Amino acid sequence: MAEEKTLLSVLHGEARKIPPLWLMRQAGRYLPEYRDLRATTTSFLDFCYSPKKAAEATLQPIRRFHFDAAILFSDILVVPDAMGQRVSFESGEGPRLAPIETPEQAERLGAFKIEHLAPVFEAIELVKTALPPDVAFIGFCGAPFTVASYMIAGQGTPDQAPARLFAYRFPRAFAQLIDRVVEASIDYLARQIEAGVEVVQIFDSWAGVLPAAEFMRWSAAAVRRIVEGVKARHPQTPVIAFVRGADAHLPMLTRTIGADAYGIDTALDPAWAVAQTAADVVLQGNLDPLALVAGGEALDREVDSILAAFDGRPHIFNLGHGILQQTPIENVERLVARVRGTGG
Numbered sequence: 361m362a363e364e365k366t367l368l369s370v371l372h373g374e375a376r377k378i379p380p381l382w383l384m385r386q387a388g389r390y391l392p393e394y395r396d397l398r399a400t401t402t403s404f405l406d407f408c409y410s411p412k413k414a415a416e417a418t419l420q421p422i423r424r425f426h427f428d429a430a431i432l433f434s435d436i437l438v439v440p441d442a443m444g445q446r447v448s449f450e451s452g453e454g455p456r457l458a459p460i461e462t463p464e465q466a467e468r469l470g471a472f473k474i475e476h477l478a479p480v481f482e483a484i485e486l487v488k489t490a491l492p493p494d495v496a497f498i499g500f501c502g503a504p505f506t507v508a509s510y511m512i513a514g515q516g517t518p519d520q521a522p523a524r525l526f527a528y529r530f531p532r533a534f535a536q537l538i539d540r541v542v543e544a545s546i547d548y549l550a551r552q553i554e555a556g557v558e559v560v561q562i563f564d565s566w567a568g569v570l571p572a573a574e575f576m577r578w579s580a581a582a583v584r585r586i587v588e589g590v591k592a593r594h595p596q597t598p599v600i601a602f603v604r605g606a607d608a609h610l611p612m613l614t615r616t617i618g619a620d621a622y623g624i625d626t627a628l629d630p631a632w633a634v635a636q637t638a639a640d641v642v643l644q645g646n647l648d649p650l651a652l653v654a655g656g657e658a659l660d661r662e663v664d665s666i667l668a669a670f671d672g673r674p675h676i677f678n679l680g681h682g683i684l685q686q687t688p689i690e691n692v693e694r695l696v697a698r699v700r701g702t703g704g
């Protein structure tokens with residue numbers, strides 16, 4: 361069965377002439393059917409916690425584009441929400457949490473209550489019964505540094521300054537917070553796997569701002585611990601680590617983290633990534649989301665150069681970061697046809 365799914369075969373080390381294709385944030389606001397479904401629930405987290413709606417949002421991009429993988433529709437911030445640090449999303453403004461400004465406030469966080477996330481596992485079970493047999497199913501969590509950066513700032517920030525300051529001022533308290541997110545994430549991913557996802561991805565969207573020593577401690581080491589924890593419970597489940605901004609740290613990550621594949625972001629030169637990592641390292645990426653917005657010949661050119669750079673390597677075609685809301689549907693269709701050699 362597994363061999364039918366090209367994503368799984370590549371995660372097991374096979375190089376395919378036509379790489380499996382999925383897009384980070386492939387369910388979402390660029391899809392009219394998502395906007396219609398989303399309009400039926402005011403609060404974004406209530407939407408995530410509605411198993412039928414979350415399952416439907418997961419399946420929408422599969423129906424439209426027949427990607428090689430579905431990614432669970434949810435959010436990385438359900439983890440702090442399940443620790444009692446309630447999360448809300450202001451429309452157009454992103455997430456809001458009560459910020460953590462002192463070690464005392466960090467200590468007051470509640471235990472991670474996995475039952476709070478029961479609707480997520482229910483959504484997974486619904487998706488599992490509806491997925492076409494050749495489509496792999498990906499679960500996910502945020503990496504500890506990225507999640508902690510929202511927990512501390514209480515919102516998105518351009519440079520994660522609040523979390524970085526907290527880490528310099530209160531290294532013990534920050535380490536404890538990272539530990540709590542590591543433990544919660546292992547439990548959360550293990551439960552997603554038990555409910556039916558076949559692959560998990562860890563998103564470290566903000567690690568790229570860290571100086572080298574901080575990067576090792578708060579990003580690389582924490583992601584490695586999650587990989588180890590998941591593998592201890594589910595040794596067969598492939599793990600993808602997407603450390604955005606890993607840059608020159610990528611070769612070190614591929615030698616030390618123990619993931620089955622590494623996502624690379626838009627800024628990284630694929631030829632460099634291929635040359636600097638061992639031939640059996642599986643890489644995922646890294647089309648510029650703006651090339652997908654632009655479309656046309658610029659898109660074709662970028663797609664072709666990525667395909668050429670990864671030729672002969674086990675490669676998963678993806679964006680270098682999440683799809684943008686203003687992406688035209690026809691450009692996604694053009695991308696799929698170009699990657700699969702069925703048009704364009």
Ligand code: CP3
Binds near residue numbers: 385398455502565
């Ligand atoms: O990939 C998918 O299609 C699955 C769903 C998914 C969402 N968020 C849905 C979502 C995934 C994998 C995420 C991950 C996520 N969430 C990350 C890491 C990946 C990345 O892009 O860097 C981060 C940093 C978050 C936190 C988050 N969630 C922010 C900053 C925001 C607001 C900004 C924005 O893009 O709107 C969200 C909200 C969110 N998560 C939306 C969606 C579809 C939009 C809200 C809505 O539809 O009302």
